Amino acid sequence: MKKAFVLVVLFIFPLVAYLFFASGVNNFGKLPVLTENIPNVSQIDNAVNLNDKITILGFMGGEIEQKKGNAFNLNQKIYKRFKDFKDFQIVMVVLDGTEDKVKSLKDELGTLSNVEKWNFAYGNEAEVKTFFHGLKTNLSLDENLSTPYVFIVDKNRNLRGRNDDEDEEIKYGFNTTSVAELNNKMEDDVKIILAEYRLALKKNNANRSK
Template identity: 40%
Template structure:
């Protein structure tokens, strides 16, 4: 095997070896654990305030279930907006999707109008409406430990990645302790400011690093391949 072929082999094998090393590590702060995979998409019959379809696929999503008493949960949504949305809304493909029962459209619209006093761009906020039974069944499909209340709502929100995988924390943390976190409590500003903000940052960084790595890798490999082919002529 000549030198040029060895170089090409190394360029293709090394990234795989590196990935296996990181994948076998007990903890890697660059990635969030996967709680469940390939979750159900939001049905196309569920419409947003502007009548459009809202999808999880190819989006990083904060997913919540606000329930019938939207006004009573306004402070929770405000915490979410201030502590997380305003911090990260500029990232491409990052969205907030709140599922609400039909009949609460005006209450949801009123909340967004109030958010305009604190946020310059609300294009990443979406309220999607369905029947109570549909909401209940959709929530159950995630197989969460938590439950919806009798008004089809919860103060907890979850993180869903671009492949519709539910992401969070499980296993051994940095302190060597077992942990499990499937959701984040919007009642607690501290919970949002600390744990959720950190996890959103990790998830966004994960995709950003992957994009940068792929771009560097492709450019680098293309250049080396061109040099090898040129020397073989």
């Protein structure tokens, strides 16, 4: 009986573990595309661009001061962890006329980390509404054209998210009010999309070396 147990531990368990993790790679190796080819934020503000970047996209509208807590959560839980990846950025869409408030926010964030990859796109009400509508999500902006939710956009301007989320089924965005959601869901999803691009880069480099 003892020998049988030892055999199971030594040989069967590792095999089961391998199959489990191999299955996980196949099932969770890519983050689903929920909306293809969203508009480029450069249509609103040509100083900011989504092309060829892995972007965390948010909408602060005219509520810069009211959304400071959300920005700090995002900075601490997501930005600081991934800011050193070359093509990673955060883009916040804000209303024209909020430049001073944005500067104040960046100054405060800058006391905690280097904020060079925090970008702000300025637009008028109509432009912000049109751009947000182009994401084609099940979420909406409030009366100040802001939302606590942020979105993951890949280098081809595809909105990525979850199509089998245990709580929402289809998950377009991540609530920056919830530290738990940033820790338990968004961080994992950003890791997945970065791993996708690392794998693609390795394949391209391997093909070139042949």
